[in-house]
Amino acid sequence: MLLHILLTALLLAFTFADCNAGTVSKNEEGTGQTAFSADWLIKRAKAMSQSTFQPPDAVSFDAVSRLTYDEHRDIRFLVEKALWRDKKLPFEVQFFHPGWVFRHPVRVYEVSGRTTREVHFTPDYFNYGRNGRTSRSSSGLGFAGFRLHYPLNDPEYLDEVIVFLGASYFRAVGQGQHYGITSRGLLIDGKRNGEEEFPLFREFWLERPLPSARHIIVHALLDSPSATGAYTFTVHPGTDTVVDVSATLFARKDVEKIGIAPLTSMYLFGKKDSRFDDFRPEVHDSDGLSIVTGTGERIWRPLANPPKTRVSVFLDENTRGFGLLQRNRNFTDYQDLESRYEQRPSLWVEPLQGWGKGSVRLLEIPSDVEYNDNIVAYWASEGVFKKGEQRSIKYRLHWCLDPPDRDKGGEVAVTSSCRSDLPGARRFVIDFHKGQLAGDAENDAEAVVTASAGEISNIVVQKNLPAGGYRVFFDLLTLDHKLIEMRCFLKRGAVRLTETWSYQWTP
Template sequence: MCAAAALILIGLPRLAMAFGYEDVVALAKAEAAAAYRPPAETTPAELAQLTYDQLRDIRFRPDRALWRADRLPFELEFFHLGKYQTVPVTIHEVSAAGVRPLRFDPRDFNYGRNRLATARWGDIGMAGFRIHHPLNSPTVRDELGVFLGASYFRMLGRGQRYGLSARGLAIDPVRGAGEEFPRFKSFWVERPAPGADTLVVYAQLDSPRATGAYRFVLHPGDETVVDVKATLFLRAGVATLGIAPLTSMFHHGEVSPRSGEFRPEVHDSDGLMIATGEGEWLWRPLVNPGKPMASSFAVRELKGFGLMQRDRVFANYEDLEARYEKRPSAWIEPVGRWGPGRVELLLLHTPDETHDNVVAWWMPDTLPAPGQPLELAYRVHWQGDTQQRPPNGWTVQSRLGRGYAKLGPDEMQFVVDFAGLALDAPPEEVDVKAVVTPLANARVVERNAYPNEVRGGWRMTMRVKRIDPAQPVELRAFLQQGSHALTETWTLLIPPD
């Protein structure tokens, strides 16, 4: 720790709950002015060499959870170092008594069949923590959220299963010499009062080119909401500063079914949704490309973006273990004005569902100079069956493929279903039409729009001709009645053959 940062901690504890967000900002600012010091990996060799199954055999003892004995509404359990997580984080409890570091104690863990020399380790630290709360039942403390690995965190709403992750910051995931993964190296968790319905977590972020201070306020519920406040400082210039990044997995789905798979779809998210300050809503279905593909959506003002799991029907997944229909969507809602910038989407190839291959983030047009603060606030909504929707119509499903009629050479057919109040009973005197715009490498051959007599809503079909089979196809389409858009804008990027 640098000398300036150490001085900030001298004198704690002060007044009751005196440690707070401004203290973390001061730490981040002081460290941004100093040279980056890589974290030391002090994990014992026997832990670093554990196999995946051996590491899974190490479990925290629930009866030793922080605040369990006090019967508080939230509890913390901790992750052990080993194999994948070999750099410890420091974790503190903030209470009326001051700031107390939480030390590693091997007695907190059940090591299963592992035979490890725990007495020789000393205080090796911990990898991260999970939060428990009576989310689904007043008598059971379910897992609510996790902070583990780099700047990753995941949350759950009522009845949900873990899926996509959020991150504190992304640096150069596309541009530059390679992605830099900032990490939360220190946490401070406020001791909740009896009966509290929120939990406050502070985090200090560090990386070679950036530092940051974060405040997370967790609001559990049907839709768990996390209020995030962040102050960032750059040590040096970056090509991409990804704000509020989301990371997910898409293996296959409606646009890209897999031969030989009994599961129709496998994904944690099925689309990127964007709400612009101009009132337009965009929906980009996800794909699993053979090679990396990046998209950028410029807006003058952002109202929100998210990686969404819209499809909530079990029959569309048929996976009794993974339960993809219960994976949450994550909707990012800016607090205050973020100004001009762009939402960027990176799609990578994944051979199976064990690898995340989707990243989305916000990139401001203007980046701060090194040492100058960038202050942001936003909410992350972890949503289940009730989700953020456009105010008019939205995409229900997108499918690629021929029907009975054969397609011409290099032709592609898309079928898109829309639902929403605007589509339930449009006035009959004005025709509903499909507005289709080829953005890249395509020519529209045919387009149609007609009511879906089975599901309700409307169906849009289009045939397009791919101009160059070696290049991706990008399309933009929506339903229109007169001069009024009835739906969000469906925009698809299809990789080359």
Template sequence: MLSRFRCQVLLRAISAVLCGVVMTAAASSAVAQDAFDFEKLQERAAAMAAKPYVAPPSRVPEALRRLNYDEYRQIAYRADHALWVRDDIPFRMQFFHPGFIQLHTVRINEVVDGRAARIPFSAEAFDYRGAAQAAGSGLPADMGFSGLRVHNQLNKPGVWDDLIVFQGASYFRALAKGSHYGLSARGLAIDTAGPGGEEFPVFEEFWVERPMANAKGLRVWALMDSPSVTGAYQFLIKPGGVTLIEVNAVIYRRAAKAEGRQVFGIAPLTSMFWFGKSSASHPDDLRPEVHDSDGLSLHTGTGEWLWRPLDNPRAMSVSSFSDENPRGFGLMQRERDFENYHDIEAAYHLRPSVWVEPVGDWGRGEVRLVELPTPDETNDNIVAFWSPFTLPPAGEPLRVSYRMHWFNEAGGNTPAPRTGIVVSTRQGRSFTHETNLRRFWVDYGGDALAKLSAGEKVEAVVTVGDGARVAHVSAEKNPHNNTWRAAFAIEPDGSGKPVELRCFLRNNRGGALTETWSYLWNPETR
């Protein structure tokens, strides 16, 4: 699993400078056209699922496989070959070149008036420099691409910025106005953190609809394949201050895999957390915090809001939050102050948050959070997804729809609790007084909380699971920033078992003033 994460981190470094090739509409029009729609794609996925899986052969020549990272960067796309570059269209598309670690190629088609035309690979759309020059000669016309990238005037008129990238397995990453690339999403995760190893379904082919001149969004379809499943995906991408991606997926299980117990990860999100305020220890690093996301937010089917701060554990940790018809979940980057990162290059304060909003009823299942140990910031070590308790048998589709909100600042039309939210989590112990206790400080913020006077009766409600007991609890207003602090200490019972902690603030009438802070404290890994 970690090896896949390492590949994804390399994609981060590559994506800003990676070479794509871009074909003009005239070039693609020379290819045979076929009728295409989402229903036909579903029929194709269903037919594939009825047959045994056959891994597609690689079309990447050995010369491209031998390229190292620096040599691969010497292949540069020619911007004048961007699809739609000469048209009055609010989107442009480029395609990534195979090589280095990107050895799986995909087919990409342009859809115009319901007809799909294959976009052929052409070395003429690339500049090959240095050691890459030899690798760029004699490439097969059917090699394909390793992915695609879409540009849009996201931040400023006349400036074409990255909007979304599809590359590697079923991974994709998007941007909102003012954000930098951070966490990734996937079409589907299978058996993540499972004992038998994880399976990574792959988007084998894409179809991109040529947009109108006044289009507010871009439609992309993808065909998924793997040993266990096939799938038809439809994405409608709408850029803005909040970039909205509407996803419709129809997934089929192969008969050979449908009998066993599998864990499907619906709308999986992959991120990185090295250290932050909530960390029990701090690496020898000059920056106060390093992470793409700092917490998991959940809005349950009963209406409760939960906040789970992320952790970089010493051993893998899997947390499950059972629910029925969840209203949403996401990995958030709530800390937006540059002073908490001091990283000009990485700009962690500008990494996007992603909220997954189910469309329709998702039934019974659980949100799973997987946290893996990482020694530095080059590994994606956080995964969150929805796992349904019941999967359909082979031949019957699993249909799922959801909206993904990619954004920087919360507020306005972004999902957020109407009550106070957790703004920071800190933990530690005293070296001089009651040294056996573990102490926590949970700060809550929000406009309604800020308006409460320090004399208001506000109570911190703390729940401690097996393995410890509550020793002290208090709640008070911080006069320096108008937040409210819940401070409490727990005494471990010596068993060494992980302890589930929950905390929220309520008023003297018993009404909740905040979301619920949820934390798994593990004395064995501290």
């Protein structure tokens, strides 16, 4: 399995947070149409799965399809045209203009009671800036996507909360957070005709919220050559922005593996990486994969920007949760006045039903620029998704600074390695801190260290008083093995004191 590094465009597209937005057309949909409901959408996705996939039409108007990044960014929505602005509701919707890499418009509908109205595109909703000629002939193009606004940080100002833009990608922020990690509707694991298959959302239905609403509901129709799906997103903005996802999937053909709750992030380098000549100590949206297994074990896998693509598979049953986290929260860790990586959210996935047997999978792709999303994590259920099969899945996404189920156990703070005095060996150094370790008056913690190959020796545990935790040293004799998986945790007697450090070493 090999995923291409996502286009710079898919990451930069969401930087249009300072753009403005558009309004709803009053044109009714065709008379006699069945009133919208989640059940109706599921039936439609099922019917679609029984027919041949039809690729979406791309924007054919040259002045739009040939827009550069800067030209596309110069097209701004007009704030006064936002959907529901005139109704003084707690949420507003603003839309994106097609162009640049966003050449497949989506259809967007407003649902109010039993009435469904399409939000029709018109150039009157946009300020085209220097793209004057583009505006004169762009009627009827359709929207590239949209974003929802809500008074997240200030009751007098509607902040951007969540964006749906490009394929099935979406991402959100909580209070005081900056956009970073992204999720998407579905991942198809495998290639077709040498090209990666990216499912896409074709249509969206936005339920008009009540004046007192604290959440908003978005429905979406997903389509791809291999599968279709009916999605419902219930968005709860707040200190942590929480999105409940309910999806019903249908297989058009046999699919070896589908990725549920796929997360996409960026890791360029950390403090110990000397490959990058950069004044900043670290550059990343996430620094580790966290997993809570079905048995309750907590695993931490530090992320890496490897020399070649690597895949890690964590077999499990009924995983309790997983996520890509950004643990370092000090500005001094990043020294970036613009990107503010210390304010990028973590994204935690909480299953709302038993997911059965499967695995959490981590894909790390080499990258030399911070604009590429090179980290992917997702849940892969055991078994083939067979043609005609239906699967329903529910989970909760937490865009947060700290995951919601953070326990009192010690956490991995730093992972380092260096040359060992033992010939043919590498020395590893792990710092554990926080949780119950911070106030631990004892000095009798024991390190349990294992490796899939090679030999572990010289295990030393030291009290780390300045950091309020423990430091573990050990040597790994590789014995010419090309890939070694290691694990380490601290315990006192039969009691675990920390999460499990998990690390992949390639000599």
